[in-house]
Amino acid sequence: xxxxxxxxxxxxxxxxxxxxxxxxxxxxxxxxxxxxxxxxxxxxxxxxxxxxxxxxxxxxxxxxxxxxxxxxxxxxxxxxxxxxxxxxxxxxxxxxxxxxxxxxxxxxxxxxxxxxxxxxxxxxxxxxxxxxxxxxxxxxxxxxxxxxxxxxxxxxxxxxxxxxxxxxxxxxxxxxxxxxxxxxxxxxxxxxxxxxxxxxxxxxxxxxxxxxxxxxxxxxxxxxxxxxxxxxxxxxxxxxxxxxxxxxxxxxxxxxxxxxxxxxxxxxxxxxxxxxxxxxxxxxxxxxxxxxxxxxxxxxxxxxxxxxxxxxxxxxxxxxxxxxxxxxxxxxxxxxxxxxxxxxxxxxxxxxxxxxxxxxxxxxxxxxxxxxxxxxxxxxxxxxxxxxxxxxxxxxxxxxxxxxxxxxxxxxxxxxxxxxxxxxxxxxxxxxxxxxxxxxxxxxxxxxxxxxxxxxxxxxxxxxxxxxxxxxxxxxxxxxxxxxx
Amino acid sequence: xxxxxxxxxxxxxxxxxxxxxxxxxxxxxxxxxxxxxxxxxxxxxxxxxxxxxxxxxxxxxxxxxxxxxxxxxxxxxxxxxxxxxxxxxxxxxxxxxxxxxxxxxxxxxxxxxxxxxxxxxxxxxxxxxxxxxxxxxxxxxxxxxxxxxxxxxxxxxxxxxxxxxxxxxxxxxxxxxxxxxxxxxxxxxxxxxxxxxxxxxxxxxxxxxxxxxxxxxxxxxxxxxxxxxxxxxxxxxxxxxxxxxxxxxxxxxxxxxxxxxxxxxxxxxxxxxxxxxxxxxxxxxxxxxxxxxxxxxxxxxxxxxxxxxxxxxxxxxxxxxxxxxxxxxxxxxxxxxxxxxxxxxxxxxxxxxxxxxxxxxxxxxxxxxxxxxxxxxxxxxxxxxxxxxxxxxxxxxxxxxxxxxxxxxxxxxxxxxxxxxxxxxxxxxxxxxxxxxxxxxxxxxxxxxxxxxxxxxxxx
Numbered sequence: 001x002x003x004x005x006x007x008x009x010x011x012x013x014x015x016x017x018x019x020x021x022x023x024x025x026x027x028x029x030x031x032x033x034x035x036x037x038x039x040x041x042x043x044x045x046x047x048x049x050x051x052x053x054x055x056x057x058x059x060x061x062x063x064x065x066x067x068x069x070x071x072x073x074x075x076x077x078x079x080x081x082x083x084x085x086x087x088x089x090x091x092x093x094x095x096x097x098x099x100x101x102x103x104x105x106x107x108x109x110x111x112x113x114x115x116x117x118x119x120x121x122x123x124x125x126x127x128x129x130x131x132x133x134x135x136x137x138x139x140x141x142x143x144x145x146x147x148x149x150x151x152x153x154x155x156x157x158x159x160x161x162x163x164x165x166x167x168x169x170x171x172x173x174x175x176x177x178x179x180x181x182x183x184x185x186x187x188x189x190x191x192x193x194x195x196x197x198x199x200x201x202x203x204x205x206x207x208x209x210x211x212x213x214x215x216x217x218x219x220x221x222x223x224x225x226x227x228x229x230x231x232x233x234x235x236x237x238x239x240x241x242x243x244x245x246x247x248x249x250x251x252x253x254x255x256x257x258x259x260x261x262x263x264x265x266x267x268x269x270x271x272x273x274x275x276x277x278x279x280x281x282x283x284x285x286x287x288x289x290x291x292x293x294x295x296x297x298x299x300x301x302x303x304x305x306x307x308x309x310x311x312x313x314x315x316x317x318x319x320x321x322x323x324x325x326x327x328x329x330x331x332x333x334x335x336x337x338x339x340x341x342x343x344x345x346x347x348x349x350x351x352x353x354x355x356x357x358x359x360x361x362x363x364x365x366x367x368x369x370x371x372x373x374x375x376x377x378x379x380x381x382x383x384x385x386x387x388x389x390x391x392x393x394x395x396x397x398x399x400x401x402x403x404x405x406x407x408x409x410x411x412x413x414x415x416x417x418x419x420x421x422x423x424x425x426x427x428x429x430x431x432x433x434x435x436x437x438x439x440x441x442x443x444x445x446x447x448x449x450x451x452x453x454x455x456x457x458x459x460x461x462x463x464x465x466x467x468x469x470x471x472x473x474x475x476x477x478x479x480x481x482x483x484x485x
Numbered sequence: 486x487x488x489x490x491x492x493x494x495x496x497x498x499x500x501x502x503x504x505x506x507x508x509x510x511x512x513x514x515x516x517x518x519x520x521x522x523x524x525x526x527x528x529x530x531x532x533x534x535x536x537x538x539x540x541x542x543x544x545x546x547x548x549x550x551x552x553x554x555x556x557x558x559x560x561x562x563x564x565x566x567x568x569x570x571x572x573x574x575x576x577x578x579x580x581x582x583x584x585x586x587x588x589x590x591x592x593x594x595x596x597x598x599x600x601x602x603x604x605x606x607x608x609x610x611x612x613x614x615x616x617x618x619x620x621x622x623x624x625x626x627x628x629x630x631x632x633x634x635x636x637x638x639x640x641x642x643x644x645x646x647x648x649x650x651x652x653x654x655x656x657x658x659x660x661x662x663x664x665x666x667x668x669x670x671x672x673x674x675x676x677x678x679x680x681x682x683x684x685x686x687x688x689x690x691x692x693x694x695x696x697x698x699x700x701x702x703x704x705x706x707x708x709x710x711x712x713x714x715x716x717x718x719x720x721x722x723x724x725x726x727x728x729x730x731x732x733x734x735x736x737x738x739x740x741x742x743x744x745x746x747x748x749x750x751x752x753x754x755x756x757x758x759x760x761x762x763x764x765x766x767x768x769x770x771x772x773x774x775x776x777x778x779x780x781x782x783x784x785x786x787x788x789x790x791x792x793x794x795x796x797x798x799x800x801x802x803x804x805x806x807x808x809x810x811x812x813x814x815x816x817x818x819x820x821x822x823x824x825x826x827x828x829x830x831x832x833x834x835x836x837x838x839x840x841x842x843x844x845x846x847x848x849x850x851x852x853x854x855x856x857x858x859x860x861x862x863x864x865x866x867x868x869x870x871x872x873x874x875x876x877x878x879x880x881x882x883x884x885x886x887x888x889x890x891x892x893x894x895x896x897x898x899x900x901x902x903x904x905x906x907x908x909x910x911x912x913x914x915x916x917x918x919x920x921x922x923x924x925x926x927x928x929x930x931x932x933x934x935x936x937x938x939x940x941x942x943x944x945x
Contacts, residue, residue, distance in 0.1 A: 001738055001739065001741070001853075001859060001862050001863070001866075002854050002862075003741065004737055004738045004741045005738055005850055005853050005854050005862065005866050006854070008734060008737070008738060008850065008866060008870060009847065009850050011734075011870075011873075012843070012846050012847075012850070012869075012870065012873040013843075015873055015874070015876075015877040016839055016842070016843050016873070016876070016877070018877070018881065018886055019839055019876070019877060019880045019881060019884065019886070020836060020839065022880070022881065022884035022885065022886045023796070023827065023832060023835050023836070023839075023880070023884055024832060025884075026793055026796045026797055026827075026884055026885075027796050027797065027799055027800055027801065027827060027831065027832035027835070028800070028801060028832055030797060031796075031797040031798075031799075031800045031801075033797075034793065034794050034796075034797030034798070035794075035797055035798055037778075037794065039783075039790075040794045040797075040798075041791075041794075041810075041813055042794060042795065042798040042809075042810050042813065043798070045810060045813075
């Protein structure tokens with residue numbers, strides 16, 4: 001019976017060899033994939049086990065981790081609530097989702113290479129490693145003024161400091177409460193997330209920098225005007241055709257003015273006046289005169305097409321590559337396929353306000369370690385030169401006129417010179433137009449530039465009753481809040 | 486032929502003692518390691534647990550010197566080490582739940598270990614010669630089959646987590662299948678020694694295989710029906726595979742005929758295929774096995790997925806004892822103790838554990854080769870193979886080689902019936918090996934293998 005016993009030992013060897021292979025497959029070959037699975041609680045637990053850094057506005061935390069009595073050790077809370085939801089993003093079972101939580105996950109969680117040296121010293125000093133905190137550029141007064149003025153309407157409002165690029169406010173409506181996504185009850189979080197994700201109003205999308213971009217409408221005339229002035233062929237008092245409807249070559253349709261009114265006597269107007277009353281036909285004419293390249297180059301100098309991260313990724317705004325004459329005329333007034341983010345529109349105003357220089361927008365002022373010492377401080381950085389200071393001064397003058405005499409009157413502030421531009425962007429024939437306003441103040445010493453869009457809030461028949469009446473007061477509230485008294 | 490004088494100094498008891506000290510040392514270190522990792526201090530229970538463990542081991546070793554001086558010196562240390570490491574992991578999982586020694590499962594496991602080792606010691610003292618067991622062949626058969634079907638008795642059987650393999654007696658629940666494994670091995674050995682001639686010689690040759698006569702097919706058909714019965718009625722693929730595999734292996738050793746193996750595998754395959762066609766609980770297990778991470782499978786049970794993710798997080802070297810989260814998997818201390826170890830001691834540690842089992846099985850098979858009587862050979866090879874097969878079913882189940890079943894890992898898993906059965910198994914192996922390595926008492930009896938070949942470590 002000995003030889004079958006020996007053969008049996010081969011069977012045993014085979015059985016155990018199989019087990020060595022199967023355990024190796026799991027613990028060596030597939031280990032990485034297994035750890036990366038979103039439903040892997042161990043990975044989650046180890047990331048929950050470390051205190052995550054705070055997100056601070058001034059001295060106030062809008063996101064912070066508090067000790068939890070359960071196995072997760074830390075609970076992420078959002079004292080800033082929905083008002084700052086799109087800035088903070090959320091930190092949930094699904095990992096760091098959207099906003100700064102996602103964009104600066106490495107710093108907040110403490111795993112970033114920038115913190116490597118600190119981790120080593122933590123190891124030797126026995127200090128518990130925790131993530132870095134972020135101090136934001138947000139001015140809570142401006143942020144709250146924007147939220148209050150938007151009053152729950154769908155849309156977005158952004159404010160930047162023109163001379164530094166610091167983002168002072170960034171609001172996107174509708175919002176959401178990040179706390180519902182950061183809880184420790186997986187089922188509840190899943191339900192809340194699915195609800196928000198399925199909501200047709202897309203509350204999870206940060207409209208200020210992402211999502212489906214907006215047609216800019218007449219606020220794009222800032223770019224067209226800048227291109228015109230920069231070309232040297234036009235001055236603010238240059239005479240332009242301003243018929244009720246501009247004939248477009250190669251088509252049977254024209255480019256009509258809002259309300260189908262002529263822009264001046266004998267269908268003539270000046271560049272300044274065209275800006276003031278937002279005359280489509282004059283700007284359509286300008287677009288065709290300047291050509292697609294000039295228009296696109298000018299837009300690019302304001303940052304259109306740039307891949308920006310603030311540090312969240314900003315969806316690049318765009319002017320179409322191929323434009324024939326009628327498309328060019330429509331693009332010059334911010335229609336056709338021109339698409340922008342509210343942040344980009346704020347950068348139009350900020351560039352004009354900052355003597356033609358566009359600063360790189362950013363949201364994080366400084367990175368702080370857990371003992372609040374500064375690890376990294378953001379320096380203002382020039383993004384591009386959009387116009388010469390002279391052109392910027394002319395544009396400022398024209399935008400001041402818009403608020404003083406034209407469609408932007410609702411944004412007037414007593415005792416402060418406000419520069420602005422209204423916009424009423426048609427999306428399709430059925431829906432109401434998007435109401436835009438962008439501007440800065442004080443015009444002689446710009447401290448804050450803003451952009452506001454209210455979705456389907458505008459009146460397509462009147463720029464003053466559209467972008468001016470709807471967007472103007474919101475911009476006014478933000479400008480007032482941001483002005484240093 | 487060996488001479489008595491050359492064997493006298495090679496009993497192996499000193500080797501055993503050294504290995505036992507080593508085993509107890511590893512267990513104590515692991516216990517301290519867990520305490521420091523989880524609670525930041527050497528656990529106060531160390532003295533109680535450590536001395537308890539030490540006393541059991543010492544008594545066992547002394548009885549070995551007294552009653553089984555020639556027994557294989559590796560078997561006891563391996564069993565001790567595995568039992569001890571199981572205790573450490575169970576204690577570690579108690580701590581993760583916030584239970585201290587008194588309220589956790591580790592203390593009960595320690596008491597069961599003592600009881601089981603006590604039973605093994607008693608068996609070594611009472612049973613001077615394993616051949617006596619042959620007298621009780623049919624009693625063992627009846628007892629084994631009885632134990633196997635016991636969970637089916639209404640009012641006594643207990644269906645837990647989809648399998649009906651427990652019985653409940655007052656406050657105790659018991660897995661009679663574990664004991665049945667040992668008892669049935671005795672029955673098979675006794676029965677096959679008697680009938681091996683008829684089973685191995687007669688038959689016709691077809692396609693290179695000597696097929697048995699129809700009337701000799703009876704035993705394998707009975708064993709097959711019983712296994713399929715266990716699979717279907719108790720919903721326990723593991724036990725079914727274990728018993729049938731044990732029987733086929735012993736049948737093969739007894740008859741040396743491959744045709745029995747081929748026939749057995751075919752029958753088992755057919756049984757599984759039919760069961761999969763007919764029964765939803767089998768289909769569910771197959772789904773969990775083949776597609777563990779699919780939505781559908783996870784909705785049914787995420788236990789296997791959790792265990793595998795735990796092993797994955799351990800990686801090559803593990804998180805360290807007490808530093809992983811094996812407690813996230815259900816039954817981390819029993820059916821899933823291997824993923825628990827995999828997470829905390831890593832692939833390297835798991836390999837070491839598996840090699841301990843390989844060694845244990847190998848010593849058992851070596852004992853079978855050395856045994857001088859057919860019954861002893863069959864019994865030792867059957868017992869050794871059952872350990873190998875059980876390891877394969879358990880580890881293969883949690884690593885997706887085969888569908889997951891509810892068997893325990895010998896010595897490691899939490900559970901009294903398992904410990905009782907496996908320590909008894911070890912006692913039997915020790916008894917047979919003592920007999921096999923004993924200097925030839927009867928000059929007429931031929932010694933098939935020089936017993937000093939089984940020596941691994943030479944001690945002067």
